[in-house]
Amino acid sequence: MENMTNKEYQKYAEKKVPKPTYFKNMLMAFLVGGIICTFGQFIRNLLFKSGLDEKAVAGGTAIILVFLGALLTGLGVYDKIGKIGGAGAAIPITGFSNAIVSPAMEHRTEGLIFGVASKMFIIAGPVLVYGVTSSVLVGILYLLLTKGR
């Protein structure tokens, strides 16, 4: 061990790094992501049945899923789902909710302003920055392209 060169050590260390279990991870992401989306479809259908239009249904589904994601994060359940589902738990909008609640809870001790309110945007902040920026660009590009016609 002690006589190893850097290169030898690197090789040794690489061997020790556990190889991700690709297939199992993909399967679990598929199942967990699929289940969350199926549940979303269930809420969507319920809202459609109550007579709401497409926009209200989209907004309502987002609100309900975000609430459930936040509640499950608060209860400590969503982290467990995340460990099982990986990207299957991160990519649905419930994962976005988790990305907000989790740091907000963790930094609670730093106070209500610089702890909770500030740290809840550690991940959601970049998401909103890129989302809003690109959407405004899309709108402006649309204007430029359709005015040219």
Added chain:
Amino acid sequence: MEYIRAFIVGGLICVIGQIILDTTKLTPAHILVTFLTAGVILGGIGLYEPLVKFAGAGATVPILGFGYSLAQGAIEGAKSNGVIGAFTGGITATAGGIAAAIIFGYIMSLVFKPKTKN
């Protein structure tokens, strides 16, 4: 049938994310930002709408769908109110989700204590 379509499409989108997670050094936060931006672009060029029609929540629940709503809102805003609409449309369309995330995030962090990690 629509539940099966939602399950399969939603599941496949997550599998793509999982492959990126496992084969690159990107974190889930990177994936969220990348997928959201991809959703805005796909929505902007009109490629995402057919998927929403086909898969319903399978396309709207993943963060790609959030991006799609942003783009869709911005285009609709631009149609009716020009440049101002391009600015207001995206957030208007997604206001429910954003407001919910902020208010529920705030409430949950007050109500619950983080579980100590073992």
